[in-house]
Amino acid sequence: MARRTSGTDGRETLDRRWHLAATPAEVDFTELEFAVMRTFESFGRWQSECLAGCIDLAASGPENALLHVIRMNDRPKSVKELARLLNRDDIPNIQYSLRKLIGAGLVERSGAARSGVTYSVTAEGRAVTEKYAAIRRALLLAAIEAVPGFGERLAGATQALNLLAGIYEEVSRVAATHRRPTKTADDAP
Numbered sequence: 001m002a003r004r005t006s007g008t009d010g011r012e013t014l015d016r017r018w019h020l021a022a023t024p025a026e027v028d029f030t031e032l033e034f035a036v037m038r039t040f041e042s043f044g045r046w047q048s049e050c051l052a053g054c055i056d057l058a059a060s061g062p063e064n065a066l067l068h069v070i071r072m073n074d075r076p077k078s079v080k081e082l083a084r085l086l087n088r089d090d091i092p093n094i095q096y097s098l099r100k101l102i103g104a105g106l107v108e109r110s111g112a113a114r115s116g117v118t119y120s121v122t123a124e125g126r127a128v129t130e131k132y133a134a135i136r137r138a139l140l141l142a143a144i145e146a147v148p149g150f151g152e153r154l155a156g157a158t159q160a161l162n163l164l165a166g167i168y169e170e171v172s173r174v175a176a177t178h179r180r181p182t183k184t185a186d187d188a189p
Helices: 024-052 061-074 079-086 091-103 123-145 150-177
Strands: 004-006 012-014 107-110 118-121
Touching: 024 061, 024 123, 061 079, 061 091, 061 118, 061 123, 079 091, 091 107, 118 123, 123 150
Parallel strands: none
Antiparallel strands: 004 012, 107 118
């Protein structure tokens, strides 16, 4: 249960501290992390629902993102390029999603292992992504434009999130470098 404290204005407020957030700066950062997590999940649901309005396909948010990144700039992309553009390192999951999109007739595979395999959208994939873009404009972008001053705030938010992504990448490398091995039964005294 949250502890209650008095705010600077004398009103009682909730104490937001916990094991991840003991100082005011930690509280603020943890609140941001939770907002990012909730936004990611909401974004995934939005992507799935918007895509469902275009085609009868049960696809996750990341699968939908993969489809649009394949279409981006209307040029074929390799699995390695897709992983880099999406900041993912789970190649087997990307390959599973590619098979699902190919099976739905939205993506096609070209090339061979020696010459390089690439993926591009099919005519059906192009039609679905165009319909998706139209629904996105009509619903999401219209909702954003209806919020006064929101457009100006997006550029700052994008810059902050890109910076934060770089910080997370660096500190994850540091954490991996200094990871301690787990003890096994053979290590017991």
